[in-house]
Amino acid sequence: MTSSVPQAPALLSRAGLRDVARRAGVSTATVSRVLNGSAAVRDDKRRAVQRACDELGYVLNAAARTLSSRRSMTIGAVVPTLATETFSRPLAAFQQTVHKAGYTLLVASFGFDEQVELKEVQTLLEHGVDALMVVGRTHDPKMWQLIERKRIPCVQAWTQDQERPSVGFDNVAVSRRMVEHLLDLGHRRFAMLVNEPHFNDRVGDRVIGTRARLAEAGLEIPAHWFMETTLSLEHGIAAMQHLMRGPERPSAVICANDLLAFGALLAARTLGVRVPEDVSVVGFNDFDYARHLSPPLTTTRVELEEIGANAGAYLLEALAGKPPKGPIEVTTELVVRGSSGPAPGFYG
Amino acid sequence: MTSSVPQAPALLSRAGLRDVARRAGVSTATVSRVLNGSAAVRDDKRRAVQRACDELGYVLNAAARTLSSRRSMTIGAVVPTLATETFSRPLAAFQQTVHKAGYTLLVASFGFDEQVELKEVQTLLEHGVDALMVVGRTHDPKMWQLIERKRIPCVQAWTQDQERPSVGFDNVAVSRRMVEHLLDLGHRRFAMLVNEPHFNDRVGDRVIGTRARLAEAGLEIPAHWFMETTLSLEHGIAAMQHLMRGPERPSAVICANDLLAFGALLAARTLGVRVPEDVSVVGFNDFDYARHLSPPLTTTRVELEEIGANAGAYLLEALAGKPPKGPIEVTTELVVRGSSGPAPGFYG
DNA sequence: AGGGCCGATGTAACCGGTTTCATCACAGCG
DNA sequence: CGCTGTGATGAAACCGGTTACATCGGCCCT
Numbered sequence A, B: 001m002t003s004s005v006p007q008a009p010a011l012l013s014r015a016g017l018r019d020v021a022r023r024a025g026v027s028t029a030t031v032s033r034v035l036n037g038s039a040a041v042r043d044d045k046r047r048a049v050q051r052a053c054d055e056l057g058y059v060l061n062a063a064a065r066t067l068s069s070r071r072s073m074t075i076g077a078v079v080p081t082l083a084t085e086t087f088s089r090p091l092a093a094f095q096q097t098v099h100k101a102g103y104t105l106l107v108a109s110f111g112f113d114e115q116v117e118l119k120e121v122q123t124l125l126e127h128g129v130d131a132l133m134v135v136g137r138t139h140d141p142k143m144w145q146l147i148e149r150k151r152i153p154c155v156q157a158w159t160q161d162q163e164r165p166s167v168g169f170d171n172v173a174v175s176r177r178m179v180e181h182l183l184d185l186g187h188r189r190f191a192m193l194v195n196e197p198h199f200n201d202r203v204g205d206r207v208i209g210t211r212a213r214l215a216e217a218g219l220e221i222p223a224h225w226f227m228e229t230t231l232s233l234e235h236g237i238a239a240m241q242h243l244m245r246g247p248e249r250p251s252a253v254i255c256a257n258d259l260l261a262f263g264a265l266l267a268a269r270t271l272g273v274r275v276p277e278d279v280s281v282v283g284f285n286d287f288d289y290a291r292h293l294s295p296p297l298t299t300t301r302v303e304l305e306e307i308g309a310n311a312g313a314y315l316l317e318a319l320a321g322k323p324p325k326g327p328i329e330v331t332t333e334l335v336v337r338g339s340s341g342p343a344p345g346f347y348g
Numbered sequence C: 001a002g003g004g005c006c007g008a009t010g011t012a013a014c015c016g017g018t019t020t021c022a023t024c025a026c027a028g029c030g
Numbered sequence D: 001c002g003c004t005g006t007g008a009t010g011a012a013a014c015c016g017g018t019t020a021c022a023t024c025g026g027c028c029c030t
Helices: A017-024 A028-036 A043-056 A062-069 A085-100 A114-126 A141-150 A171-184 A201-216 A233-245 A258-271 A288-292 A304-319 B017-024 B028-036 B043-056 B062-069 B085-100 B114-126 B141-150 B171-184 B201-216 B233-245 B258-271 B288-292 B304-319
Strands: A074-079 A104-109 A131-135 A154-157 A166-168 A190-195 A226-229 A252-255 A280-282 A299-302 A332-335 B074-079 B104-109 B131-135 B154-157 B166-168 B190-195 B226-229 B252-255 B280-282 B299-302 B332-335
Touching: A017 A028, A017 A043, A028 A043, A062 B062, A074 A085, A074 A114, A085 A104, A085 A304, A085 B085, A085 B104, A104 A114, A104 B085, A114 A131, A114 A141, A131 A304, A154 A304, A166 A304, A171 A201, A171 A252, A171 A280, A171 A299, A171 A332, A190 A201, A190 A233, A190 A258, A226 A233, A233 A252, A233 A258, A233 B288, A252 A258, A258 A280, A258 A288, A288 B233, B017 B028, B017 B043, B028 B043, B074 B085, B074 B114, B085 B104, B085 B304, B104 B114, B114 B131, B114 B141, B131 B304, B154 B304, B166 B304, B171 B201, B171 B252, B171 B280, B171 B299, B171 B332, B190 B201, B190 B233, B190 B258, B226 B233, B233 B252, B233 B258, B252 B258, B258 B280, B258 B288
Parallel strands: A074 A104, A074 A131, A131 A154, A154 A166, A190 A226, A190 A252, A252 A280, B074 B104, B074 B131, B131 B154, B154 B166, B190 B226, B190 B252, B252 B280
Antiparallel strands: A104 B104, A299 A332, B299 B332
16 A cells, blocks of 8 residues: 555645644634634734635635534525526525625525425525525425524515515505506406416415406406416417407406516417407516517516515625514506507497 | 523424434434434334434534535536526526435526636635536636635536536537528628627637638628627617618628527517518527517527536536546527528529 | 733634444354 | 354544633733
8 A cells, every 4th residue: 555645735625724723823713813804813913824825725614614603604595496587587686685795695496396495495404594585475384483493584585474574565466456457448358367386476466466456346357267377488379379269358368477478469469369459468577578579568567686685685684683674565567558458349 | 690591402493413312312323324324223213313303303404514524415506697598597407407416506696707706616615515517618717726626526517618527519610500501591791799798608609600600701790790788688679770770781680699689670670671681680599489579580499408407417427426528518409480581682 | 010901812612413433232153 | 152243333533613711911000
């Protein structure tokens, strides 16, 4: 065996705090203080430490730091999926916000499965996240048990909730407003086109708000005009085709997402259905393309970035010990464009 | 002081491995074995341990585990931004792939700033990621130093590279193919519309490929027809307007992204420029909407999910000790649709 | 000059797991 | 019956930081 040849530790970045301390001629405590700026250190020693770090190529070990200091400087986010704008854009803003405060983001996605969500939250807690962002306000109660045991701040984004911190808007109110707009235009025959899954509380609330406002006007959405479909352009097209091919047609199609509305407009064009003369189509989110569709899409504008940024800011405040706020509202606005018009035969 | 009231440790999830061991009547080593399935444990003890975990609400401490086992079961990803489909969709696939193997994803984004990228990689390494995915193949050399010191596998996604592991396609070759398609249609006056920033190597390679193929045909892109702009619909529109308002017009506009091409088509319609009769427009990516634009967009289809999934699979293999492969290619395909046609006055 | 204080520094315990190695019980075998 | 090999188990070192606490030297004040 020739394995007894000694290796210079620096070569492998095996250098630890103790190596740095030795090289700088100080104690590990002092090195730690320099690294954290946590206490006063004489200037010459500070520089000696910094030089030693450079020379050794010292890389901190966050696991050790987390273990001993009980803070990981990571923040977790659990989202249904990263693959759609609705979540990726706010998440990007969230990441930037917490990053400015020195936090690293841990991400998990759960594909709209509540049990997977629970599992992911557990994993993030095991990894010692200092705070957590989750989506929506319906979760397995065990999730809250876990979080409360860890006593870390947690914010629910994309929603409003009275019981626990939240950042979002009132999906019920927002959809009522849209229905009112359509009622004002004389519409009485409504269809709704929502993305799966139904137990998604954001979409669920919008359905509730829509139905509630319709009920107040003595109206309802017939079962065969309520369509639940995968969130994609193709599925939006297919659903609209289905709606337009029935013996009777709705005069207004309320889509839970601009992407579905985009599909609906495409389908209408293909079928020779005029928008808004024959049927009005409205969306949700005001994605970039909404104003450029033909006709331009009536929709509800949501400041997606604001959701992530505010959620991040809230958690940072909570970590700094500030008292929890009530629900934080983000901007929404009804944007009326060309895709919604008077119901056929209506002269308001 | 009344603070001497003892607290049951279970209430705060303060239960540690030792508490579990004590309650189950075994040693910490045995508990660890049960938790990891790392060695045989008699069945009755195993059950006792599991029960103790449940009863105490035991939550593992990943920092401690990482520290002592030297593996964190996390994988890092450093992307320019989470906010665009190009990165978020593959990242979602990446996350799912590594998650199946028990890994948690740590994400950092660097906003196309190489120095920030370096910083982020360092942070992820500090956090002890077991493997790393980066985007593209141009990085600060220090980044590789850091990674090599840690001796962890690292894959470059969205690109092909001969020196280090990569998952992607040859941007040069792909753009040459597109140019050939347009040359075949008789085009001679080319404009290019690319998203910032230019030092982005994926887009950079496409520019190189485009220019190279044009040069072979004795052509080039005039400086004022080479436009670099932010990746957004609005900017695509603005750039196309600018191109179409000049004294002379290109007969083909090559966009580095479908989103810009979408904008270009919108601008053309507004200006009364016919596509493809007056000008051909081509994109890149084949996003869902590409086939539904009017006219349908000629573009290069890229399997974005494949990038993330393959990158994840590669890293998992590397972690399992399999030998590194050469560059892994992902599928691309030239998709000819209605937005490209013969150059004006060309009868091929 | 002596006492008190304060700021800089070092010593060593500690965070909560994993893992090496020794030990032990027991089955199989001569 | 005693010896040996095997598989299960436990004791304790260890991972690499942070931090409570002790210490020390110097300054100010009376």
